[in-house]
Amino acid sequence: MPTKPVTTAGRVDRKEKAGKAQGTTQTRATKQTKQTKQTKQTKRAVQPDAKPRANQSNERETPPRPKAAKRASRPDGAATRQHLLDIAGQIFAARGFADATSKEICERAGTPMASVNYHFGSREALYEAALVEAHRQVVSLDELTALTEGAGDPRDKLRAVISRFVGLSTSTSAPWGFMLMLREMLSPSPAIPALIEKAVRPKAAVLLGLMGKVLQLNPQEPTVQRAVMFTVLPCIALMIAPRQAQAALLPAVAKDKNALVEDFVRFVMAGLDAVAAAHRARK
Template structure:
């Protein structure tokens, strides 16, 4: 008795892989275009032409140019540091301060890189001239990472995550990363050349933050 032939899954698997590759190609090219031109002036036509794909590809893979931009925003923030990487650090056996150092080091290394990835430029554009998609960036990228950071700093300070002192303290700790990201390369090179030393920057950030966090902890533990 002959056995029924089994259908091969190779074509569908290959098709899915090709689709994933096309989606990622669109995401990367769109990131470059949005970084260069901003949301208002970037067109699906230019993005598809530079990606070497059909004009319908944007709608097929993302639904619309708006949804493509939203995906680019989230991808841009993930380039600075991925949520999964932060969660892995938070779950590690490292001491809380060492966890903070690890995460700050990764962010500073990306923010201070001499050749900025398109993700940094997209985030800067969005911060300087927010679009209607800024809430999506906050909800999908910034808020989950802030939750991880609140947990780490909570361990350092001994304050609950909803403490005003803890929330403000985290904002003060992370603000230099934003400043470093937005500082023009010429300013970093010619005015503050020591900013090119990522390890040194992180260590001084931690020294500076330690004093401030300790003062906040002492103040808010009084209650």
């Protein structure tokens, strides 16, 4: 069948119809776009509390975040520290500093491996704290101050102090601090300077002041310092001496505790009287 020839006029007519159809489509799309924009604007006007768009977020100033509160310390922190100190003191007293490890201390205490570093900073610092605690077990600074302060005869106060020291030597259950102090005296460690500054020196100042009043001399006088040494060192020797040795060598000593205290006080006071008399004679 022969094909009908397409004329120029026919082609033009089809182009015009296509153009009109395309224009109609564009017009409809434009109207829909305008309607959509108007709908969105209406919604924003009806909902004033709606969240602003991203490009408007900077218009509202964001309030600063409150700083996080510091974490409160655990209520059992002090108890855990003291428990570690007690266990460590027992191990140090029995085995010495060189043979006691942080692992053994934590295992015996039932605490995590990092407990020694957390509470004390290091094993060396723990040993230093144990020495200070050992010295406190002998006599605390508060107790010593209470015995020496207030009104009263200085000689009576010194008797009370000596009685306290000697009385500890007759105790059947000596704390671990006594053995630890004995170890430290026989084999001084690098912690000795810290022990002197933190525990010994404050108590020595109290005793020097009391002894100065007893001898009626300046506490810085060599005579007063020697008198403190002659009085305190025998007391310490009695306190830290092994009980087995005392029982084997001097069995009668521990049989009458009151007599031991009374005789020691007489011995010391008579010696102090002789020292004071000699000092006055030299003047």
